[in-house]
Amino acid sequence: MKFSASSMIKIESKPWCFNDKINIGRSLMNNKKSIYAIFIWHAFFLAITMSMIDFNTVFPSLISSLTESKIIFGAIYSVMFGVPLVFNIMFGHYLSSKKFKKKFLLLGINLRAFSFLGMAFFTYTYANQNPQIVIISLFFWVFLFSFSGGFAGIVYTDLIGKFLKKGERGSLYASKQFFSSIGFLIGGFIIAFAFNISNISYPTNYALVLFMGFIGLLIASGAFWCIKEPPSKIEKYVSFFVFVKKIPEILKS
Template sequence: MSTNEKRSMFAFIWHGFFLALTMAMLDLNTVFPTLINTLSTNKFIFGALYSIMLGTPLIFNILFSHYLSSKPFKKKYLLLGMYIRSLSFLGMGLFTYLLSEQYSNIVLYSFFVFVFLFSVSAGFAGLSYSDLVAKTIKDSRRTRLFSMKQFSGSLASLFGGFIIARIFALGIAFPLNYTLSLVIGFIGLIIASAGFYFMHEPPSEAMKQRPSLVAYIRNIPNILRKDSSFRYYIIVENLSSFSVMILPFYIVYAKEVITVDNSFIGVYLIVQISGTIFSNIIWGIIGERFNAKTIVRFCILLGVLNPILAITLGQFGAYPFAVVFFIMGFMISGRRIGFEPTLLDITPHEQRMEYLGIRGTLNIAIIILPLVGALLIETIGYIVAFSTVSVVMMIAFFLLAKVSDKQVEAYCQ
């Protein structure tokens, strides 16, 4: 391994560690849902915020990829995105502390703005990040990188989970408890960016002549028509988003149906992170012996199983229900380790940015599904909604077989 590749590995792992610590402070499956539930019991508000959080980066991906496709260097755009995200954390923390007790509606409205900025910058940074991984880390070492990054990030998340558990166990009053977590997240993102300053970035294989945005968009159907493997990848990723849709509602289910108190927020978060850490060993073995696609296959199977477990274990109380969060940790890490390398494996080098943009923009299910999940739960209840997720995930499992294990040739304009 060359010196430059070692520096890149260090930068990605450093970033992964502190990003994970940051995201534990606003964990989307425990902390964030309970914060919104404290401000409002309306599930559609949370569903809308969750849709913005997950979907906004994808909506703008085709525009971002068109812009970045002609840029030989992407690191500065990654750093810009990270700094905007950190300021979003700080903004949410300040509004929560200053206004939540008397003007909770204003805080909720501000969250739509801050979450939007957080998500837009994530899309900009994410494309740059993927390009940096592809051109600084060899194909054979990418799964290892994602496994190592996920493992170090899981340790950071565990540390963050203990911080969250401690904040709530100490009985720190609202809104100071959530403000502390958000400010820690702000600091963590600033530190996370430091590793990239030591990375040497080679120029990308940028398009010699960037087509107009209209021509760029018109070429999407051509690529999807000719590249069936990529087409099925898009379908599978959309269907697998159903398992992501349901994740934040497990903690709401626990609070409303099992009637757990706030002390379990930290407990479930630690259990979830423990599952993430343990799963890295399993995913690492699978990735070394097989490939990233195999990780995705097992991850989807867990997406079939977990909603059924939630329905079953919910009948036995708060502690058995922790198993749901343990498996959730497996699913979260499996998605992070498996999906991105699988996409990079089937993406032509010269059209990488275009493929990444198409994948992001067409991953539309994750945009609307949180709202769909809220609607399903409000109208037909948790059991039917959870069962529906299991059925859809099973369909995704069978369609994954149509995704190739190797890179295809480029499909030009």
């Protein structure tokens, strides 16, 4: 049988574009309600996670179980709180030349997560046999935790500024505070449960809590993958010392 060209039915099909669907999904995630949900998600799971390394209870107890030296105790805490103060200015200068910063936020959060994993591994493996190794490793892991936290914190604040106007940020911070409080409460129950299970003893209980911190931070960072970040306005490059002089002006704006 012979068919003429006019008798043939031409069927056109538009190929399914995976990238287009991803972009559509991400654009939907960039509306105001979705942005609120993403930052609240992070705040909630971050609060649960930070309960695992509570600076007033869990972490001091871990250090005290490893050493009686108050000097080491103070030195570790100096690293924890001092590192962000030292490096944040350098981070700010470096990131000021970057049009897209979300990848640095994800890098910082994931480095923090792996610092939890490192602390869990060394605590579980060496706390009984060789606590000195755990103490030495804590200096490194706490440095990484604080270093990456400062790095991520700058980008986190920058993203809030990109997506929300000044008048919209207050309600976000209030919502974050509310859900963070719930997260800290849940984290407290998790810690109480981990330390009251009779068949889990030292150092497994501390390692378990730190490992849960690792999982919690990975979950907390998950929502940020959904954000499609708009580009930042890049001003003319300035030297580090000029940038430092401009910090008061930047803070006022």
